[in-house]
Amino acid sequence: MFCEHLSFSCLAEREISYFKRTFIAQVLSSAPVIANEHDAQAHWGIFIYQKHTIMRGNMSLSTQPIKGARDFYPEDMRGRQYIFNVWTEVCELFGYEAYDAPVLESTDLYLEKGSQEIINEQTYTFNDRGDRSLTIRTEMTPSVSRMVAARRQELAYPLRLYSIPQCWRYERMQRGRGREFFQLNVDLFGDGSLNAEVEMIEIADTILKKFGAKRSMYQIKLNSRKLVDSFLTSTLGLDKTQAETIRRLIDRMHKMATPAFTAQIESVLTPTQREQGLLDSLLKFLTAKSLDDLPEIKDAVLLEQPIRELMNQLDDLKITNAVFDPTLMRGFDYYTDIAFEVFDTDPDNNRSMFGGGRYDGLVGMFGVDPIPTIGFGMGDITLQNFLDAHKLTKEIPSTTELYLFSVGDTSKGAINAARELREMGVKVAVDVSDRKPAKKIKNAVKAGIRYALIIGEEELEKNLFTLKDLKAGTEEKHGLQRIVSIVEDYREN
């Protein structure tokens, strides 16, 4: 039969459609036994199925990274590197030192402070070959607390640490949230004074400025966990469970309609408490735009003083976009006092970017004396969204500074010149293939390389090489020394 004469390989892809008609016509005319259109179609189906099964066997492996994770090609890596560099630079400017910890931690470490639900549903957790339950880190704070607790006595305080760990969370995907991300973690151990708060916020602010952000682009919201807790329990007289429930409600307040919110609050209160008008007091507290708007609070002076002082100090630093917001909760259970969160003011990206706060109790969970601690974390994806929304991204050139290539039969000379340049510290990629010069220049441009150096016979003779500035489009002949200094000038800027 017709199809027996055909091997799949002899069939050009683009001929399939044409071939289909011919195939069916052939089947119809040459095989009287199955001489109807329907059966011929069926034969075609089998034919195609076999072909595709073979194809699938060869190319079933997906080239996509796993869901929620990213590949970093060189152009992506440059952007990532730029962000990391700014983070590193600012942290080190404030005297913070880099550290790292394992990507895998004992699941217990996260169970201590997080809920079982988060572990079950939002982490990558598995048993290793020794049947230990391990979790891929979802954040750095537990790890760094563990490290500090382990050397509680010998570390020098105040201890300033930063790290840029890759973290994994098994999330439902949505804008600005993948399953894998990098997060700058800045932590200051052993300083219980307000100076620590100021320093944290100043670092965060400096980082954003370094990325070119203006103060109008973001807002820093501040709150005190102590103030809220004291208000709920001492002033309103709620019990622990009620306070906990209401705190969670406040956290979600802005996502709910006001009537729904008040109804839920009321359902938490006892009839007596409702009669006492606790709801009104609570609402007055939550809608306060500044400390002066707050209703009467027990020990108000003591509780409000740190926030006032912090606001004043930030004001002195010209950090004018900080505001007090009594509804700021930041879900964490481990925050103990001041918490802050930075919001993007762009209407298209109006969301929380990052935040942090004081968590004095965490180190103490390892059975050593607690250490006053404050820190914040900043994710690379949300930051990237912020930079995109405010058009703060820039084109980042390749780390390769010079694309050196031969023209004509000059490979040896070209390779030697490249070696010489490298000895003088220039980052050189060399191309001695026999592709056309136009092609080589195109490659250099595509790779984002600033300079091309052309080595032909004439150049080798005179020891003067053609240096092409691919960005400016200019071209000059120079000796190697001069070329090195030109590249160095470029590197400075």
Add this chain to the structure above:
RNA sequence: GCGGAUGUAGCUCAGUUGGUUAGAGCGCCUGGUUGUGGUUCAGGAGGUCGGGGGUUCAAUUCCCCUCAUUCGCCCCA
């Protein structure tokens, strides 16, 4: 876990009231130019129209299921 949207070339997308060999732009490759890129011209490669099933003489198109992607909700360390 719930809801919406989208799956057609490497990318961004057209298209088909169901009917010859499924298109465009960009990108890629080759050549005009055996020493010069972002210009131009000519040519070329690249498609199981996400997958499976149904209706039909005929489905990329209509119906059902499924998978994937994505946005939102929940959650958010």
